Amino acid sequence: MAAGQRWHRATWWLLLLVALLPGLWLVARTGGAFGGLGVNPVETLLLDTGTCAIIALLVALSVTPLRRLIGLASIGRYRRLLGLVAFGYSSAHFLIWLGVDLFFDWVLILEDLTTRPFVMAGFAAWFILLLLAATSTRAAMRLLKRNWTRLHRLVYPAAILAVVHIVWLTRADYREATIYALILALLLGLRVFWALQGARKIRGQPARNGVG
Amino acid sequence: MLIRRHRSSDPRPSEITPREVYQRRRDFLRTGVALGAGLFLPASAVADSSLDYSPGPFSTDEGLTPYEDVTTYNNFYELGTGKSDPSRNAHLLRTEPWTVKVDGLCANAGEYDLEDFLKPWELEERVYRLRCVEGWSMVIPWIGFELNRVLKQAEPLGSARYVAFETVMDPDNLPGQRRPVLEWPYVEGLRLDEAMHPLTILAVGLYGEELPNQNGAPLRLVVPWKYGFKSIKSIVRISFTEDEPPTSWNRSQPNEYGFYSNVNPDVAHPRWSQRTERRIGEFRRRRTERFNGYGEEVASLYAGMDLTRHF
Numbered sequence: 448m449a450a451g452q453r454w455h456r457a458t459w460w461l462l463l464l465v466a467l468l469p470g471l472w473l474v475a476r477t478g479g480a481f482g483g484l485g486v487n488p489v490e491t492l493l494l495d496t497g498t499c500a501i502i503a504l505l506v507a508l509s510v511t512p513l514r515r516l517i518g519l520a521s522i523g524r525y526r527r528l529l530g531l532v533a534f535g536y537s538s539a540h541f542l543i544w545l546g547v548d549l550f551f552d553w554v555l556i557l558e559d560l561t562t563r564p565f566v567m568a569g570f571a572a573w574f575i576l577l578l579l580a581a582t583s584t585r586a587a588m589r590l591l592k593r594n595w596t597r598l599h600r601l602v603y604p605a606a607i608l609a610v611v612h613i614v615w616l617t618r619a620d621y622r623e624a625t626i627y628a629l630i631l632a633l634l635l636g637l638r639v640f641w642a643l644q645g646a647r648k649i650r651g652q653p654a655r656n657g658v659g
Numbered sequence: 660m661l662i663r664r665h666r667s668s669d670p671r672p673s674e675i676t677p678r679e680v681y682q683r684r685r686d687f688l689r690t691g692v693a694l695g696a697g698l699f700l701p702a703s704a705v706a707d708s709s710l711d712y713s714p715g716p717f718s719t720d721e722g723l724t725p726y727e728d729v730t731t732y733n734n735f736y737e738l739g740t741g742k743s744d745p746s747r748n749a750h751l752l753r754t755e756p757w758t759v760k761v762d763g764l765c766a767n768a769g770e771y772d773l774e775d776f777l778k779p780w781e782l783e784e785r786v787y788r789l790r791c792v793e794g795w796s797m798v799i800p801w802i803g804f805e806l807n808r809v810l811k812q813a814e815p816l817g818s819a820r821y822v823a824f825e826t827v828m829d830p831d832n833l834p835g836q837r838r839p840v841l842e843w844p845y846v847e848g849l850r851l852d853e854a855m856h857p858l859t860i861l862a863v864g865l866y867g868e869e870l871p872n873q874n875g876a877p878l879r880l881v882v883p884w885k886y887g888f889k890s891i892k893s894i895v896r897i898s899f900t901e902d903e904p905p906t907s908w909n910r911s912q913p914n915e916y917g918f919y920s921n922v923n924p925d926v927a928h929p930r931w932s933q934r935t936e937r938r939i940g941e942f943r944r945r946r947t948e949r950f951n952g953y954g955e956e957v958a959s960l961y962a963g964m965d966l967t968r969h970f
Contacts, residue, residue: 486732486742486939487795550943558932565930615930618793619840619911620740 455524462525466532469499470539492543500536501609504576505630507533508606512637527583530602534580537573537609565615568608575605603638606631708869712802715783717858717956723786724797724939726866732939733873734791735892737826737835737845744835745873751832752872752893759878763823763898766814773877777863779812780804784867785860787883789890790922790951796936801881802864807855815851815899822854823847823904824880825896841907847891848904848918849882850960858883858956861894884953886920917970921961922951926970 473495476484484491507529514523549555559566579599581587588595610631614624735745738752757773782802790796810822828844830836836843853859862881863870870876875892882889888908898904908916915929924934924947935944950957961969 486728487937489937489942490795548944552935552944555932555935558934562927563931619736 455521459525459528462528463532466503466529469495470536473499489543489548493540493548496536496540496543497613500533500540501613501627503529503533503536504602504606504609505627505634508602508631508634512634515641530576531580531583534576537576541570541573565612568615569612572605572608572612575601575608579605603635606635709867710782710802710864710869712782712784712864712867715785717953718784718786718800719788719798719952720786721788721798722940723800728939729797729799729865730871730873734793734887735835735873735875736840737833737843737893738873739835740840746871748834749872751834752827752876753829753832754872754877754893757827757877757895759894760896761809761813761898762896763900764816764819765899766816767812769813776809776878780808782863785862785881787858787881788951789881789883789887790936790947792886792888792916792920792928792933794931794933794936795939796947796951797939800866801860801862802867803860803862803881805857806859806861806880807857809861809897810851810854810899813897813899818901819899820851821900821902821904822849822851823896823898823900824849824891824894825898826891827893827895841911845891845907846904847880847889847906848900849889850903851899852960853882853957856957856960858953884921884950884957886922888916889920919961919966919969921957921966921970922947923949923966923970925949926967 472481473492475481477488477492507526510522510526510529514520545551545556549559560570561567579602582591582595582598591598610624610627613627614621617624731746732742733745734742738745738748758770759773759776760768760770762768782804784800784802786798786800788796789799806822824847826845827833828836830843849859860881862875862879863877865871865874870879875890875894878894879892880890880894889906903918906916906918908920909918922933927933933947936947937944948954
């Protein structure tokens with residue numbers, strides 16, 4: 448038990464370190480190391496933090512399906528960490544947009560937030576992640592009881608909004624956006640499939656392939 | 660004798676980076692490349708890419724965007740959709756041999772080898788602002804000549820109202836043309852009076868040297884008061900037409916990219932604002948100017964037109 452606990456803690460720290468590496472690399476490049484941030488540094492900061500955010504979010508959303516597919520229930524305990532990492536990168540993305548790209552020009556910021564659908568989608572996704580991060584503690588879970596699960600199902604619309612955000616800001620080359628959309632469709636599709644199967648079972652019908 | 664008209668957009672002589680200064684680094688690099696190449700090639704095969712030119716009118720006195728940035732941050736989808744793809748894939752564009760066809764509604768049509776096409780024209784330097792529709796901008800010292808000389812020589816017919824341009828089509832070598840990101844070949848167009856305007860040039864170089872492939876070698880259009888995508892690269896055909904010619908981005912997303920595509924801070928791209936831009940090399944965004952700051956020269960071309968409708 449104690450050994451398992453230590454193993455879990457080591458894995459948790461290792462995961463955190465790996466998750467923060469792209470961010471640390473970006474910080475180092477901002478400081479001029481590794482060739483810097485290129486010709487358009489602000490664009491690089493925005494794109495790279497956004498990419499990290501969507502990838503972290505998709506990785507967090509793949510924990511539950513993986514747990515079921517490979518039968519490794521214990522990985523569920525890393526879900527919160529991955530979700531918080533996604534929130535961290537999306538917050539960096541949001542703050543760089545607000546404070547570096549638009550340099551707190553509130554007229555432009557408000558115009559973007561009220562008239563640009565891709566900005567609205569991205570902001571909504573970040574705001575949901577903020578709510579989920581704020582209620583990610585054990586105390587919040589106890590306090591919210593069954594509503595906690597309901598609230599945290601908002602991560603699905605958050606991920607959809609994040610992908611929509613990327614699709615809507617793409618000019619012509621949809622390769623990257625398509626990859627994110629397909630992965631998200633798979634991760635959500637599995638959940639829907641399993642939920643339908645569960646519902647069938649409850650109604651007393653045998654599951655078609657006997658899984659779950 | 661060259662008579663220079665002085666305008667507010669003209670540079671103060673004291674503020675132009677002397678050619679010797681900005682070329683020093685290039686000379687150093689070129690020496691290095693030549694030395695390197697010299698180890699493997701006979702001396703005659705080491706091409707000298709510097710051009711003979713004189714200073715031209717309309718140049719801005721704003722600080723030049725560094726050569727490195729102008730040649731490594733490009734939109735040239737034929738060579739890839741990432742900003743650094745064109746410089747990385749530049750070698751895939753074959754510029755020799757190169758022919759330019761001039762046809763359509765003109766009395767003096769023809770197909771020319773590039774050398775013959777360029778021979779009659781003296782080159783001049785034009786330091787222009789370039790504003791990309793994506794919200795960034797540069798200041799680039801182009802080397803070229805006014806398009807109107809070519810057009811006049813072709814003797815357009817009275818029925819000619821537009822000029823259409825076409826980029827080279829070579830999907831075997833150009834990786835971008837093997838994917839349907841846009842409809843290939845890339846095409847652009849101008850109204851005849853826009854094409855005849857002395858600001859509109861055909862460029863063959865930048866920073867005193869032949870155009871690098873990623874910047875649209877060997878021959879490209881530069882229309883500084885329009886968004887960058889109007890300045891079509893690697894041109895193989897120039898045609899006079901009666902009807903408004905199709906243009907690539909308009910064909911791809913007609914509600915987002917109009918035929919005119921004049922730089923206009925008051926007309927937003929449907930998905931993002933055009934009020935500000937980031938000048939490459941600067942930290943803070945700056946306000947975008949109408950017609951990219953060339954209103955004094957070109958606003959009269961659009962007198963009476965609703966530029967919100969004809970965006």
